[in-house]
Amino acid sequence: MSWELTAADLPDLARGATLLGTGGGGDPYIGKMLVEQVLGTRSITILDPDELADDLFVIPTAQMGAPTVMIEKIPAGFEPTLALRTLEEHLGRQADATMPIECGGINSMIPLLVAAETGLPVVDADGMGRAFPELSMETFAVYGVHGSPLALAGERGERVIIDTGDDDRQMEWLARGIAIRLGGVAHIAEYAMSGAEVKRTAVPRTISMALALGRAIRLAREAHTSPFDAIEATLSTTLYSHVRELFVGKVSDVERRTTDGFAKGRAVISPLDPATHDRFEIAFQNENLVARLNGEVVTIVPDLICVVDHETAEPITTEGLRYGQRVRVLGISTPAMMRTPAALQAFGPTAFGLSEPFAPVEGEVAAAEAASRFTSPAPGAGTNQGARI
Amino acid sequence: MSWELTAADLPDLARGATLLGTGGGGDPYIGKMLVEQVLGTRSITILDPDELADDLFVIPTAQMGAPTVMIEKIPAGFEPTLALRTLEEHLGRQADATMPIECGGINSMIPLLVAAETGLPVVDADGMGRAFPELSMETFAVYGVHGSPLALAGERGERVIIDTGDDDRQMEWLARGIAIRLGGVAHIAEYAMSGAEVKRTAVPRTISMALALGRAIRLAREAHTSPFDAIEATLSTTLYSHVRELFVGKVSDVERRTTDGFAKGRAVISPLDPATHDRFEIAFQNENLVARLNGEVVTIVPDLICVVDHETAEPITTEGLRYGQRVRVLGISTPAMMRTPAALQAFGPTAFGLSEPFAPVEGEVAAAEAASRFTSPAPGAGTNQGARI
Incomplete structure (x- = not known):
């Protein structure tokens, strides 16, 4: 409608x-x-x-x-x-x-x-x-x-x-x-x-989904409930149904340069607890491309890697990353039409020169189930209905 | 016609x-x-x-x-x-x-x-x-x-x-x-x-002038007469009526780089007689921009600086310049419509970041005479008739 x-x-x-x-x-x-x-x-x-x-x-x-x-x-x-x-x-x-x-x-x-x-x-x-x-x-x-x-x-x-x-x-x-x-x-x-x-x-329906997400985050804050639960609930009935918390920590290093018309770089996020030694790193070209925990890929394009404020869930852009920010990093699954071989050729890891293959953020089993529901990008193949406002 | x-x-x-x-x-x-x-x-x-x-x-x-x-x-x-x-x-x-x-x-x-x-x-x-x-x-x-x-x-x-x-x-x-x-x-x-x-x-009539120049050089070579005299004779009745031999020597240094979409650089031409110590230098951006003899400007854009073979008068491009080539450098005056203040603003020395002012290759007196004959770039203001084939 x-x-x-x-x-x-x-x-x-x-x-x-x-x-x-x-x-x-x-x-x-x-x-x-x-x-x-x-x-x-x-x-x-x-x-x-x-x-x-x-x-x-x-x-x-x-x-x-x-x-x-x-x-x-x-x-x-x-x-x-x-x-x-x-x-x-x-x-x-x-x-x-x-x-x-x-x-x-x-x-x-x-x-x-x-x-x-x-x-x-x-x-x-x-x-x-x-x-x-x-x-x-x-x-x-x-x-x-x-x-x-x-x-x-x-x-x-x-x-x-x-x-x-x-x-x-x-x-x-x-x-x-x-x-x-x-x-x-x-x-x-x-x-x-x-x-x-x-x-x-x-x-x-990605405009309505963005509006629903932004609204859900705001309403959760106003109600003093978890904006992270609100994000998950909003996405659960859309084509972007899997949300995974990839890491919680503070920004400890950012390298960023504007070159060839793009903002390219990487951010390192360190654990809040100094006793643990996990190293979480995100590489970006304008957008976040790949997130690695201790060198292992945890989420990779085209799946979404979203850095948000640790408490308010306010999204943080690559140019907004600052040393010491406390953040959560979310991995969000993309619709099946964005994960076909043709789609991955256009905007999957190899399109960005990354050597790692695409691996769905929700894991292979769940992804196979989702793909089985996707036959073609025709109307009806997933409708983001849950996100409709 | x-x-x-x-x-x-x-x-x-x-x-x-x-x-x-x-x-x-x-x-x-x-x-x-x-x-x-x-x-x-x-x-x-x-x-x-x-x-x-x-x-x-x-x-x-x-x-x-x-x-x-x-x-x-x-x-x-x-x-x-x-x-x-x-x-x-x-x-x-x-x-x-x-x-x-x-x-x-x-x-x-x-x-x-x-x-x-x-x-x-x-x-x-x-x-x-x-x-x-x-x-x-x-x-x-x-x-x-x-x-x-x-x-x-x-x-x-x-x-x-x-x-x-x-x-x-x-x-x-x-x-x-x-x-x-x-x-x-x-x-x-x-x-x-x-x-x-x-x-x-x-x-x-610049196509016919180019054709007349190329033909005159060839005919002079075939007749074993001076191609330099032929160039001068051909140009004498055109809008490019002044030709001056700026230097005779051999190419002793060339710096050339392709940068920002242009070929930029400079060439040094040394006297044939090692006892003389004149230093002749040409700076170019695709085209030759300024020729200096012992640091003094002898010809500058938009007037023409043409490097040619010492004997045959074959023109040599900046990318064709080689160490040891024996060359003559000719300065040729441009038409009055190319020397007006508006024209010099578009393609005179300052348009190339050169600090020296324009100075006509034939000298100020002759240039003033030529300019007095040029009122506007309307038909009849110089016709390159001599170059018509």
């Missing part, structure tokens, strides 16, 4: 989207401010993906760049809509709706900004089911919808169109080159597709 | 264009081969700029990249025409003719390749009057025609459109980013303009 989103929903959505950002995706705070400013007291129609007309024309919109740059370089605000209009003009067709390409981080907000400016509805789905650092890491691409042509807009009104046919990695490579030359951040419209293609290729 | 160019003209044109490349512009050899292959026994119509209809629609075509890369990375051949077609599609208008943006080096050949493939005529004019390293360094831009939208094509069929409005330096910056990510070379269509705009902003 479609529903209306208002400015009052934005803080919860931002919190949930930061959790799904798995350390990256860019801090949604600035995006939230921009949406609030443009939206005022109006609302945005959020379309349920199962209910889309097959011939609906959807143009997703997003921000791209290194999160370390995003928090310092504020968009003028008109860029995402300029990217959408540029792609519409190039294709000779107007969009009926926009959609996130990425439900984690700031990209939960960018389509809402476009919606607030244009009056377009937003489809409750995305192509990453979390955050990933590259434009080619999309379920859209995995299941046959390609990103080209992509339109990109800069803060001085620059407009770029990139068409690499069905080569989405080359599209990412060229668009990244432009984003770097625009100062590290750009806004884009890409993966234009029909309603039928959304139903076939998108991860469904 | 329009004329027909055949494959038999290409070796002379390549030689003359290499001279006008002032060390850069890319070796035209590979471009010449590509044109020969496609053209066969047909001919290409070369349009005299003064005779263009005001509403003729001209789309210039070119290669961009570091000459050091260009000689190793051979184009597939279809890219320049793909760039033209991409811009036509974007603008919704078909070109009536193509034109060089740069008459020096390989960019003397790229519009001919497009002409051979499409049957379009080529306008006998360009926007640099020599070679320059950046896309914004155009008389077109100086006199009010901007490069955007630019279309760029890669060897795997990649297509990119860049529109930075009237900011040609930002267009260069973004296009260079794409060219670097395509391996250092790309093909482009840009500065689309009307026949009236060609007449107002282009350096006229």
Whole structure:
């Protein structure tokens, strides 16, 4: 069922989207401010993906760049809509709706900004089911919808169109080159597709899931109950049904560099009890990629590795990691459509140069059960119903 | 008067264009081969700029990249025409003719390749009057025609459109980013303009001048007369009327690095007579930028600094400079339209970060006389008539 989103929903959505950002995706705070400013007291129609007309024309919109740059370089605000209009003009067709390409981080907000400016509805789905650092890491691409042509807009009104046919990695490579030359951040419209293609290729109801997560965390805090139980309860009936506490400790080392247009590095988390000698380490490229306990992988992409505050469960991004922070690290399972061989080729460990194979955070037995329920990414194959607000 | 160019003209044109490349512009050899292959026994119509209809629609075509890369990375051949077609599609208008943006080096050949493939005529004019390293360094831009939208094509069929409005330096910056990510070379269509705009902003008859120069050098060699006298005689009645021998010596040191998408460096030329201690040095960014004798500027951009073989006058590019080569260095004056304050701002010494002011190679008195004959870059303000073949 479609529903209306208002400015009052934005803080919860931002919190949930930061959790799904798995350390990256860019801090949604600035995006939230921009949406609030443009939206005022109006609302945005959020379309349920199962209910889309097959011939609906959807143009997703997003921000791209290194999160370390995003928090310092504020968009003028008109860029995402300029990217959408540029792609519409190039294709000779107007969009009926926009959609996130990425439900984690700031990209939960960018389509809402476009919606607030244009009056377009937003489809409750995305192509990453979390955050990933590259434009080619999309379920859209995995299941046959390609990103080209992509339109990109800069803060001085620059407009770029990139068409690499069905080569989405080359599209990412060229668009990244432009984003770097625009100062590290750009806004884009890409993966234009029909309603039928959304139903076939998108991860469904990830906006509502992010909103439900953020809301559950807030309500638990207000009720002085455990926000970790709330996270687990919220996810239990979604496509992201397994949550595992990977480690509790304090941040004892962070290495972070902004290079090649990405924020790359690693964080070491040490036990709270100095008598134990466990070493927990997370490697990241914008997003957290792999978590190792004493050198053994405990969670690896595309499963989610989420660092949150030890008590409040407030999600912490890689650029927000600081020495001495007390944190919990959660591992969260991804939907079956994100774990197929084709999906793992696009955004599994080897796509990031990691030598370890993918291993589901919930263990092999539970994963096999989940996969047996997944036949194709068609409507009905898991519906995130529990997350519907 | 329009004329027909055949494959038999290409070796002379390549030689003359290499001279006008002032060390850069890319070796035209590979471009010449590509044109020969496609053209066969047909001919290409070369349009005299003064005779263009005001509403003729001209789309210039070119290669961009570091000459050091260009000689190793051979184009597939279809890219320049793909760039033209991409811009036509974007603008919704078909070109009536193509034109060089740069008459020096390989960019003397790229519009001919497009002409051979499409049957379009080529306008006998360009926007640099020599070679320059950046896309914004155009008389077109100086006199009010901007490069955007630019279309760029890669060897795997990649297509990119860049529109930075009237900011040609930002267009260069973004296009260079794409060219670097395509391996250092790309093909482009840009500065689309009307026949009236060609007449107002282009350096006229530079294709015929390059052809006349290359032919004069060859004929002098065949007749065992001085090719240097032939160069001087050919240029004497053109807009490039002053030639000065700056130095004779042998190459004793070359520093060259390919960085930021350019070939940058310097060459030292030592006297042939070891008893003299003159030190002659040339600094280059793709093209030769400034020549200094014992630390004093003797020629500086936009005037031409051409290194040629000591005996045959064969032009030597910066990537062709080798230790021990015996060379002559010629300084050649540029047309008055390339020396106005606006022109010097676009491609004079400060545009390259040089601290020395522009000083005409022929001396201030002769330059003042030439400038007094130049009122505007309108038709009739110098016509390169002597170079017409």
